[in-house]
Amino acid sequence: MIYALMTxxxxxxxxxxxxxxxxxxxxxxxxxxxxxFTIGVLHLNPIIALFSAALASFVVGVFCEKILFTPLRxxxxxxxxxxxxxxxLGLSLILQNIALVTIGPLYYGVPYVWSPNVVxxxxxxxxxxxxxxxxxxxxxxxxxxxxxxxxRLGRAIRAVAQDPIAASLMGVNLKTIYTxxxxxxCMLSSIAGALTISILPAYPTMGIIPLYKAWFVIIMAGLxxxxxxxxxxxxxxxxxxxxxxxxxxxxxxVIYLAIICILLxxxxxxxxxxxEVRGVWEK
Amino acid sequence: xGKVKENGKNIIKTRLTQGSIITIFLVVLxxxxxxxxxxxxxxxxxxxxxxxxLGASFDFAAGYLGIVNFGYAAFMGIGAYTSAILAIxxxxxxxxxxxxxxxxxxxxxFITGILTLRLYGLFVxxxxxxxxxxxxxxxxVTPEIxxxxxxxxxxxxxxxxxxxxxxxxxxxYYSVILPLSLSILLFLYYLGNKTKIGLAFKALRGSEPLAMxxxxxxxxxxVLNFTLTCFLAGILGAFYAHYIKIxxxxxxxxxxxxxxxxxxxxxxxxxxxxxxxxxxxxxxFLEFLRPLEAYRFIIYGIILVLVMIFYPGGLxxxxxxxELF
Numbered sequence: 001m002i003y004a005l006m007t008x009x010x011x012x013x014x015x016x017x018x019x020x021x022x023x024x025x026x027x028x029x030x031x032x033x034x035x036x037f038t039i040g041v042l043h044l045n046p047i048i049a050l051f052s053a054a055l056a057s058f059v060v061g062v063f064c065e066k067i068l069f070t071p072l073r074x075x076x077x078x079x080x081x082x083x084x085x086x087x088x089l090g091l092s093l094i095l096q097n098i099a100l101v102t103i104g105p106l107y108y109g110v111p112y113v114w115s116p117n118v119v120x121x122x123x124x125x126x127x128x129x130x131x132x133x134x135x136x137x138x139x140x141x142x143x144x145x146x147x148x149x150x151x152r153l154g155r156a157i158r159a160v161a162q163d164p165i166a167a168s169l170m171g172v173n174l175k176t177i178y179t180x181x182x183x184x185x186c187m188l189s190s191i192a193g194a195l196t197i198s199i200l201p202a203y204p205t206m207g208i209i210p211l212y213k214a215w216f217v218i219i220m221a222g223l224x225x226x227x228x229x230x231x232x233x234x235x236x237x238x239x240x241x242x243x244x245x246x247x248x249x250x251x252x253x254v255i256y257l258a259i260i261c262i263l264l265x266x267x268x269x270x271x272x273x274x275x276e277v278r279g280v281w282e283k
Numbered sequence: 284x285g286k287v288k289e290n291g292k293n294i295i296k297t298r299l300t301q302g303s304i305i306t307i308f309l310v311v312l313x314x315x316x317x318x319x320x321x322x323x324x325x326x327x328x329x330x331x332x333x334x335x336x337l338g339a340s341f342d343f344a345a346g347y348l349g350i351v352n353f354g355y356a357a358f359m360g361i362g363a364y365t366s367a368i369l370a371i372x373x374x375x376x377x378x379x380x381x382x383x384x385x386x387x388x389x390x391x392x393f394i395t396g397i398l399t400l401r402l403y404g405l406f407v408x409x410x411x412x413x414x415x416x417x418x419x420x421x422x423x424v425t426p427e428i429x430x431x432x433x434x435x436x437x438x439x440x441x442x443x444x445x446x447x448x449x450x451x452x453x454x455x456y457y458s459v460i461l462p463l464s465l466s467i468l469l470f471l472y473y474l475g476n477k478t479k480i481g482l483a484f485k486a487l488r489g490s491e492p493l494a495m496x497x498x499x500x501x502x503x504x505x506v507l508n509f510t511l512t513c514f515l516a517g518i519l520g521a522f523y524a525h526y527i528k529i530x531x532x533x534x535x536x537x538x539x540x541x542x543x544x545x546x547x548x549x550x551x552x553x554x555x556x557x558x559x560x561x562x563x564x565x566x567x568f569l570e571f572l573r574p575l576e577a578y579r580f581i582i583y584g585i586i587l588v589l590v591m592i593f594y595p596g597g598l599x600x601x602x603x604x605x606e607l608f
Contacts, residue, residue, distance in 0.1 A: 072592050086548050090587030097580040193364050219409045257417035262411050
């Protein structure tokens with residue numbers, strides 16, 4: 001579920017802004033730190049923690065769009081994709097080390113977010129926290145889906161994803177859309193980070209693992225297919241767990257990386273995408 | 284008429300100044316560590332040259348063919364581990380190990396090149412990234428051969444002629460890496476700019492269908508490029524192993540690729556030589572500002588972001604003012 005959330009954020013930014021965002025993992029980190037701060041230090045309600053995490057990274061995301069990506073759009077002409085990729089590398093370095101300087105290299109977590117109890121669900125014991133992760137993750141994705149499908153702004157975002165120039169001719173303000181989408185994408189990974197705070201403690205370089213798993217899902221689903229990311233994200237979680245059960249610890253990474261490599265050889269455009277149609281990112 | 288003459292003069296003049304700049308640069312490069320004689324300075328010079336050469340060969344894939352090999356550090360690490368394991372388990376002379384490390388990495392690069400033929404752009408980057416990660420985890424989970432995260436102790440290069448590799452100043456390492464990286468640079472520059480092969484690479488970068496229509500075989504050139512760049516990464520990686528003397532799987536991690544990529548990009552894509560000054564700037568910046576600890580990475584990140592926004596062409600573009608793409 002977490003992978004699904006993270007990936008939808010990344011796919012949104014990649015699909016609409018054409019930014020292969022390497023700093024996405026750092027927004028995950030921001031979310032985790034915000035959750036730790038509100039729950040672990042201030043002892044507030046977890047709902048407030050989620051909202052504050054979402055808001056904080058939305059603001060940072062908007063800020064990044066305004067001061068980094070907009071000038072790059074103006075100055076950089078060709079090779080946009082790689083330029084912006086290196087730019088997000090720099091951004092990820094900055095955010096990581098700001099966290100290192102201000103908060104320090106220690107691990108910060110909370111013992112539980114909602115309640116320490118275990119719920120008995122159809123004969124299977126599952127901790128209350130993990131259940132809430134699934135529920136809130138699903139709610140977030142459904143809300144996002146409704147927003148993209150039903151609202152006026154969501155329709156504008158999808159229009160820009162299809163063709164920015166045509167959308168701007170129809171009266172869509174590209175700058176606003178870019179800013180909001182970037183904020184949204186960052187917000188989603190931040191929510192993922194905040195949700196898992198009781199399972200994974202927060203530390204400065206925590207973003208890299210969810211980041212490459214999110215990339216893994218995106219590639220497997222096929223670039224530009226936001227909907228397909230959700231089942232693949234859940235599938236990845238299952239494969240990983242089965243991998244740990246079958247082989248010894250550590251091998252699960254080798255196994256699924258090998259799977260994706262083989263898959264890419266036979267289905268170069270991902271599972272859910274027909275070939276031939278190429279986006280900007282494939283040139 | 285007068286204008287043409289003036290242009291001709293200018294070309295000769297710029298050629299002369301270029302030549303003298305390169306000569307001065309080379310002399311400074313050769314003499315400085317031998318004059319200063321401080322282990323720290325030598326270390327900075329060796330690391331900078333190593334990364335400069337790595338950046339240049341990375342650039343040979345990214346800047347000439349337009350393929351970002353995001354698992355580049357993994358090929359370097361494979362070269363390093365090959366040479367180290369051969370030296371420890373089978374007593375193979377590390378000098379031969381340098382070559383063998385390069386060859387093994389080259390073979391893997393050859394296979395990767397074939398496998399990525401159907402992929403484009405970002406997919407290639409991700410494929411090589413995942414492959415590199417797979418190699419890293421593979422090394423981490425086979426501690427009986429590679430000692431995994433415990434770290435593998437590597438013997439230094441054996442003494443050869445007047446070169447004494449147990450010298451704490453490590454000047455002899457410098458006298459190996461200097462000709463090695465400069466000849467790699469020259470070779471790549473020659474291959475990329477003076478031969479038909481380089482022309483084919485540039486054509487493929489511009490437009491693959493168009494290049495194919497003009498009779499350029501993408502299969503051949505892509506595989507050639509992959510093999511060559513991975514071979515060079517393997518040699519440099521093996522040198523790195525015998526220089527640092529300890530290997531851990533983190534050598535193969537994404538972070539190392541990012542360092543190389545940053546150097547190649549700040550140096551200027553498609554320029555090759557830009558990587559050397561960029562490596563000197565970045566490595567000395569990071570090494571001399573060590574007391575600042577984490578703050579130096581913040582400054583580094585900010586510089587990277589600013590360079591990307593205002594000078595996407597990098598250092599080479601700044602100096603020559605020539606359109607690289």
